[in-house]
Amino acid sequence: MFLASRFTYQSRSNWRKILEEGKILVQGKPAKPSYSIKEGDEILYLPGDSFEPPIQTDFKILYEDTRYIAVEKPGDIPIHSAGRYRKNNLTDLLEEDPRFEKIYTIHRLDRETSGVVVFAKDPEAASKLADLFSKRKVNKTYVSYVWGNFPARLQAKGFLTSDPSSLIRKKRRFLSETSFQKLEIPEQDSETCETAFRKIGEGIFQGLSFSKVYCFPKTGRLHQIRATLYSLGFPLIGDKIYGKDERTFLEFIEGKDPDLIQKLGMERQALHSISLTFIHPFTGLITKIRSGLPQDFPE
Template sequence: MDVFLASRFTYQSRSNWRKILEEGKILVQGKPAKPSYSVKEGDEILYLPGESFEPPILTDFKILYEDSRYIAVEKPGDIPIHSAGRYRKNNLTDLLEEDPRFEKIYTIHRLDRETSGVVVFGKDSEAASKLSDLFSKRKVNKTYISYVWGSFPTRLRAKGFLISDPSSLIRKKRKFVSENSFQKLETPEENPETCETTFRKIGEGMLQGVPFSKVYCFPKTGRLHQIRATMYSLGFPLLGDKIYGKDEGAFLEFIEGKDPDLISKLGMNRQALHSSSLIFVHPFTGIKTKIRSSLPEDFPG
């Protein structure tokens, strides 16, 4: 049971789920289950969490842009956009809504919890809908900065598909395959997502005796884990990425409740991906709007 819960609900480590089971907070068919219980098809599993404590987060976000319809925030690299998993109140949306200046905040797009940089919210549902439509129609120019292991090409365009990665022990991990490679798959995925990203190297250096590259990323599409999965599949994993980094064992140790040395294993404590700018034509004023975010201090020089 503890293995099943840790693999299915990764917001708790296996050791945490084991402790929860030992406290009698997981019921199967209405009765407390032991960690060693073998899950069977048709089991009705009930979780009674009781009082819980959320992980600490970085709350030093700042306002980059604000008008009557939108607010743009510089998100730190350790806070989720919205309520999910262990983060019920400790998330950017809830924290903004606690500010008396903002009655209600509407999510338009998302960044992964460990991705820092520009994120825009609507102040009303109409504003959120109009800008969300621009994102979906690919009329928002997005620029990210990433740091990856290896000597990246000067320029590269990756167009293809994102599919599941059956070779990985991490259930939610994805991989990028080019259009040509996708046609040659023996068992093609039923619902692959198209994706396209252009990359341009803008710097390089050495870390732990290994070369790394600083790369601009220009995603044309906006898929889950698009940049991270593409870089990993191209052979240039992001520094600090627990899932798509050079050692996915760090993530497996993490969900087991261990405390892996992320600096030595991955080069950073969090994934080196930063949303540096968004450019769009304002849906209400018609003015070309550019919002920028400076590179975080925890990134390499």
């Protein structure tokens, strides 16, 4: 079904129900689930009243000055309005606090990634710090828990491209520079990326070996750490898209309610932004903001 493949925030069964309720119009008329989309069709979605999924709201303020605020983001809340999350997102929740009035997004984390997020209190502050991010002058450290015995150190430099072998439209893959050149992938379907990894621990979780790994992304691409670890053969514990079996994600969006802990080890991906370090654009001081490990991570 076109809607389920294009707009994955609703499952196939949910889209079918929405169609049967007459909330999808094609060329101004209610469409049936069996209708085949044609070029030039105008599609209108009339959602009516809807209920947003519940989120974790126990975020913590890690740092604040006259220009910036840093938050410890929980592992089940989006940064900004997207998909089904219109008001249930971190930006809107912060703006409901009378202390902050208007805040400005500078960088983002995936909804299920927890840890340090910095917001600006005015447009000038947002522009200056965003410029540091774009020029790679912000040192970012993540901690991840991955399946398998990870090497002591690893430098992954190459490209992120779409994954033609996956049934998930938004899934990406990491290719080393050599592999990328051999495949002759079109330039518009790729982005350069670089991440350094350092193993800091290991153990047994649910009867399988896992590694605790620091991740130091040099670039800031969509799904960079997750896709790189997956392509290297060390999927994140709990990752629905880049985990051990992507069919779990397909079951999840279909509304089949899979046992995530049994299949993936956790209910969300084990990736946490543990620190950000940068030269403060206004004070010139080295500013390091740290966040402790979440309680839902393996011990």
